[in-house]
Amino acid sequence: MVAGRTGFAYRTAGGAGYQWTDYASGATSELHLKDNYFQPVNTMSDVIAYPVTAGTVNLVDAPGGTTRTVQLPAGFRYLTVHGETVVAAATTGDATGECHLFRFDGPVLTDRKVVGLPSGAVCTAAFTSVYGVGDPSSTVVGYTLGTVRHYGLVDLDEATFTELPFTGAPKDLQVTKDSVSWFEASKSVKVLSRADLQAAPRSVPIVGPVSNSYVKTFLVGDQVVWANGGGGALTAVAPDGKTTTLLSYAYADRALSGPDGSLLVLGKDPSGDYAVHRFTAGPDGAPLRSEVLTVPWQASRSARLALNGNRLVTYETDPTGAGLGFFERQPALTGTPTVSGQTYLGPASVQYSAVCKEVQSCPELYPAADGSAVYTTLEDNGYRIHVVDKDDPAPGSQVTVGTAAPKVYGVSGHYIAYGTGTSTAARTEVRDLDSLAVVRTAPAGASALWGNTLWQLSATGKLTATDVAKGTVTRTLTTGASCAVPALQASARYLYWECGAAPTAAGVVDLADGRARTIGVGVTPGRLGDGFVSRLDADDRVVVTDLTGASPADLVMGTANSSVPGAGWTADPHSGLVAYAGKDQKVHLAPTGIGSAPLAQIDSSVPATKNVDDEGRRWTPKWWLSKAAASWKLSLKNKATGITVATLSGGETGGLIEASWDGVPSAGHPVANGAYTWTLTAQPADGSGAPLTKSGTVQVTGGGAVQRDYTGDGIGDVLTLNAKGQFTFQHGDGTGKLSGKTSGSGWSTSAVAVPFGDLNDDHCNDVLVRMTDGSLRGYKPACGKAVTPTTSYTKLGNGFQAYKTLTTAGDLTGDGRADLLGWKTSTGDLYLFATKSDGTMAAGKKIRSHWTYTKVMGVGDLNGDGYGDLLAKDKSNELWRYNGTASGQFKERVLVFKDWGASYNTVVGVGDITGDGKADIVERDGSGNLYRNNGDGKGSFGSRTKIATGWQGYKGAF
Structure with missing residues (x-):
């Protein structure tokens, strides 16, 4: 969207061109842009502007005016456009780094140098985003001086620069005629009066569960408006920092500031229909809402879906195939697995939003137990692996893995395993999901990952288990069958293998006793769950084979709308759930009713030491689970005295227990140095099997000195x-x-x-x-x-x-x-x-x-x-x-x-x-x-x- 002075521009999902809607009358007309595939810049005016090439910017007077083209002279680099003014940086000679303003005066393109920047400053765009920052008469630019990035306001009429009192990378910078605001990681919004930009800003706290990396903040009049994540409602905070108002019509991922201090948002009305709402400051300062456009409903579809630890992750598009983004939903861990609410994990990539009409072209998803999800893209320099979550939405953390398409074998624990390379360079790599560093390289071939164990299957049917961290072989088994093109999957109790892309044979190996047996195949590859294999039959029915009985038994769960695994249906290796996209275009969660494996640890990351002096680094142990837990408790005892110094606990978790301890009991004094025994107990969410119990030790240093101890180990x-x-x-x-x-x-x-x-x-x-x-x-x-x-x-x-x-x-x-x-x-x-x-x-x-x-x-x-x-x-x-x-x-x-x-x-x-x-x-x-x-x-x-x-x-x- 583009928020103008008298109206706004937008394009509906799948629409061919941009529309213009007048605020006052609601009248809508088509914007005849020469280049509809470029995204316009929010110019804080009724001018629609979009750069066509590096030095060419088209300006269109909305709603139906003529197009004017600004062609920057040689030696200038485009930075942004605000109103009718193009901001550019000089790139040659003694003028290098200067800020210049280009604007038409009649038919003549004028050039004015911005004065007031420090000597040696190199002018840059304030942000790479197309969302404008400024008011009708001023905009924000950045400049670098040495290695430090600064910001300031440029008066577009006077071509003068005024320094803003911060450096670095301010988040959600907003400018109105009266104020300047930005969000800080301290979970507060700083607001400056433009009457005195060097004065101390007032601080407006953001209260609630806030993800610093994805919180959005705005100004409406003198009120701060914020939202957490991509799908949440907006909250207005009055200048006192205490009075709050929920703007329940808002959809935070579609919110845009206007030139008059207003805010445009896309949201739902009480009937559930989408509309564009405009919020302006009312007489008492509180935001007033007016509906300026009702948006025609278009169903989204789940082009990809995946389950892991009772988490459902989807990649959704509209009916045209245009990407909407990645979403996470958390079904109830007990009772009927219904879904309410969603967490936005980020927008679709350019690649997939352009070519995702066929589900085979959409990114296959691999959820992890920590709330993240993994997918791959093809970029200019090769294939990339992306790790996204609510705090680091798409494109998230990413790493290029080569020019050959990676074959993801699994995401489990805190690892991802995939095949990469071709010919003699073909290999299997395992990366850490946090650092994305390669932690293990193995021969190429069919592989599966379960926690910290990498399973590999040879053409002769030999199965080898390797400890990812240590690199040691921990177990060898056999399928009892040879296959030239095998595939492999792993879960807590079984290994599942198939032969051929269109399976001609399949079987399982029971990890309890190593017994191998064959099972029937469907018309599609299968997906392994906890104690079952799911696949489609010739009628696209989701068929589940129960592996836990004396002989396999089949159950029919529903009918899928696609025969592509991970699109039409999927299974959760950590639970008895399957999910499928039905003919009604809805995603259905279906419990198989098959008994689950006991709750077990499949991976862990437990630091061996805790330095209490390092206040910024807490002791943060993690345990990855074979299935969901209803609750957990972690106690820490001084190994020498047996005294319990801390008890931590948590509620439901789908597959990961994360604890955090600072080494300081409630009394406020650090615990004594020395060894501490930790004991973890977790209760299975499904009530099946014994609780999980794990224990170990952590060495505390930097805490209270123990008598006669001079090394910090707690021993005299x-x-x-x-x-x-x-x-x-x-x-x-x-x-x-x-x-x-x-x-x-x-x-x-x-x-x-x-x-x-x-x-x-x-x-x-x-x-x-x-x-x-x-x-x-x-x-x-x-x-x-x-x-x-x-x-x-x-x-x-x-x-x-x-x-x-x-x-x-x-x-x-x-x-x-x-x-x-x-x-x-x-x-x-x-x-x-x-x-x-x-x-x-x-x-x-x-x-x-x-x-x-x-x-x-x-x-x-x-x-x-x-x-x-x-x-x-x-x-x-x-x-x-x-x-x-x-x-x-x-x-x-x-x-x-x-x-x-x-x-x-x-x-x-x-x-x-x-x-x-x-x-x-x-x-x-x-x-x-x-x-x-x-x-x-x-x-x-x-x-x-x-x-x-x-x-x-x-x-x-x-």
Whole structure:
């Protein structure tokens, strides 16, 4: 359509030429355009304009005026046309990049240079679309300066340029006499007053489920009007950003702004008839509707149809074969499979909209479980595979696959398999649907795809299954029959093979036991469903063969209007549904009633790690299913503690479960680093069979630092100092041993370290070091990095040489931060240095007096109450435990062991190194043997286990 000042131009589907309808009278007349096959530009006027060649533009005064032709001089490139003015860019000499305006003054074509663009700017079209942006006296152009794209308003009478305050690629830019607006990915529309284009724009939120890539926004007066997707109604939002009005007559894919701030839309009236409606601003600012044209009804037809996971995808045309586009419908997963509503997946391609009168010429569709659909086109440079969905409508993501027509073998899981190439270059390729990268290449030949398994059939009847991701052969079977030209399909329970384009033989292989058997053939190739094969008989009846019984049994489902598979009928390999286009031109969904396979996973993509620090990237596991699920639940538990940190859930899904987790529980603090066990449970939608259960682990990094963990793996580490002055993190391996090291040199061999908590909230534990002069520093190494003298640090105080022991038990003040303990040499008094929010230490506070123990060790939370605990060994070799509190004090001591540790010269509270979530301790004896005692989570320990030898060379173990 073209929205003019007094009327509008349009062409009906299949119509030979353009019509003009007057707004006021409704009178319609034919526009006698010389070239009806060119699409006119919306010039925001009653001038119909369309470029004929690169430098030639025809201007026609509507409704019946004469045609004037603008022939741009050499050295100019056409950009757009607005009203009677053609905008072009100079392409030669010193003028290269300048914007020029060409307009007839009587019979003379005038040329005016646009002034006001920055020096060095290269003028470009604002958009490639034919939908105009501007008002009657101004239009929008773009320019590039360096690599940055800018925009501005050109006054068509004055030939002056005014900069607009944004760069990049604004979406849905709208210009009225009073305002400029555009849509932002933040799901809001920014509106600027033209009286002050440099002022801050007001923001109008778009509330609701919005697909950023396909939302459409407009201005009607001072109200923002928007719609989500190609078939949705428009919603008007008042300037307050809160008051909304549903414009229920609108059909968002056919909406166009007019020069006076009006909006033309194609929509249905209450009786269901299509009409063109014009919305203008009413006295109160709200859009007022008037019907300006009733559109004759023309039935669409489903030229192609496909089923996958209870999703019906169609390619629809009008009766002339002109393409309307791709549509998705979601039948109910339970009960009668009726369809209500549709999702628009994008317009028909030029190729198919031109030559789709015969269904064989229409694009065959291959739906995927994630809501996308795949089809192929022939372009100038070869064949392309397209992946489209509601957020990325046709032409969608695309990749050129060669000059030979690809034979699509299947779309399943997150892959597409197809045959390509000719002669010796013939091969089978598998691509990832997200990246469209080739992930597996296999020999040419009949193939089928089911989840992450590629099945291939040789002429001798050998069946080979290959894991797409790994490339390994996982199974071999046989059909028991030879065939020179075989074809193959796959489902959860069966492989179906045919011989010949017009099948002369067919059979199935039961994947449960590998048993092969032949079945009858129809007059058409068959389509495999879940437990059945469908085909047409000589009377175009859809015949279903039940494979689940002792012998095949046939059912008749209906009569199709085409004998082409994927056009006349199709079957869903994930359910018991068939769909067929009947003689009444309607698509019918027919349940076969055949029992389904159990719910199973056919593919998955589960990231092994989640970095909580990476806020822009969530943990997004996916599981592809053999059939629809009614609901699902995903729980995540800390592997060490067994505590559930998140439970995610969802409702019905046809074939794909997608979850998303940011690593932050509802309390707002990131979960602790370490391994988390996930468990997925999904209920079958048809109630048949057991629930699906899957489990695994995900390693969380960048979360809350776990006691004594310096690698971010959630396992405690031991810090040692050797005679070379190296501080070394000895990494706990989660099984109670130490494996791997991270070392930093340059330290004094008399330095004393205290493995501490996180001082600066970077989710990495830090290290306190007492220097040779008695000063204390807090070093802040990154996770997994060594601590060196050059590591960033904070000075925490002086005089700490007065303490024979510096240690940390963990949090003793209830603020979640580790605190420091100092055991004074001269008095035996115990002092608490509470950690402040800025990472420094409060002054020492005496909390115990005159201790005469031989060793005092901070060991973390031993009893699971959330507060740090302390161990102390006396001269009689009795080991005592002091349970910490939130008040900066310890409870009275409790005996842990008698006659314990006489041979130990070092005892270290190492945190959890066994992976059970309980704090452990390690000890070194005089011979250099290193032992471990497993914490029981109740304040005590199990018997010791030797885990290393040769540790006598270390100056210190901390």
